[in-house]
Amino acid sequence: MINYWVDMVTGVAFVFCAVTGLMRLFPEATVSMAGAGQPVILGISMSVWQTVHDWSGAIMAAGVGVHTALHFRWLVATTGMMVRGGRGRERAHVKAPEAARPATTLAAAVIATRAREDATAARLETMGRSRQEDRDTEHRYTRKGFLAAAGVFAAALVGGRSLVRPTEVVIDAGACTGCRRCVLICPYGVFTMNGGKAVVQNGAACQLCAKCTRRCLPEAITLNP
DSSP, rough: OHHHHHHHHHHHHHHHHHHHHHHHHHHHHEEETTTTTTTETTTTHHHHHHHHHHHHHHHHHHHHHHHHHHHHHHHHHHHHHTTTTTTOOOHHHOOOEEEEEEEEOOHHHHHHHHHHHHHHHHHHHHHHHHHHHHHHHHHHHHEEEHHHHHHHHHHHHHHHHHOOOOEEEEEEETTTTOOOOHHHOOTTEEEEETTEEEEOOOGGOOOOOHHHHHOOTTTEEOOOO
């Protein structure tokens, strides 16, 4: 059940991360402008989609960390087997001692039966200890998995907040020729015209797609200077 829920949560987070990423990757087909001049997708603001994308990515990374920790022993064993050329570990099997020859007397038959019973009891006891050790190991790796997930999640949040900074769009008014190319090409409504020059109307909506800088012939637009 732990594996099931870890995989399920990771899969759902992957779907959200992939869908929101694709929608933001093709803004011309998905982004529209709301009445207040804010960019929206399916009636939901871009900031909400950005938040869903970031959090789903962090949850997906944490799920991968838990999944790896839960199956760490299998990964190590399989990797070792591949490195050794497919030679797996040999496991010793406890076999019940067999009588060298058929018992000819009642006493010999009793002794052989007790030997088999003792061997069976010893094998069951060994299997019980092995299963208990496996359960203890699984619980231990489960705890490590959740700790690893917490570490990955925290690192994703700290790293994301340290790398992301507010978007800044600067237009050189002296270089701008008023061609309106940036206003027409920007799918997020960042620019508008004022006094025959392009100005930044909503810099926070910029997604750094750089379409405006590629269309601006005088190179008057600078992103995150």
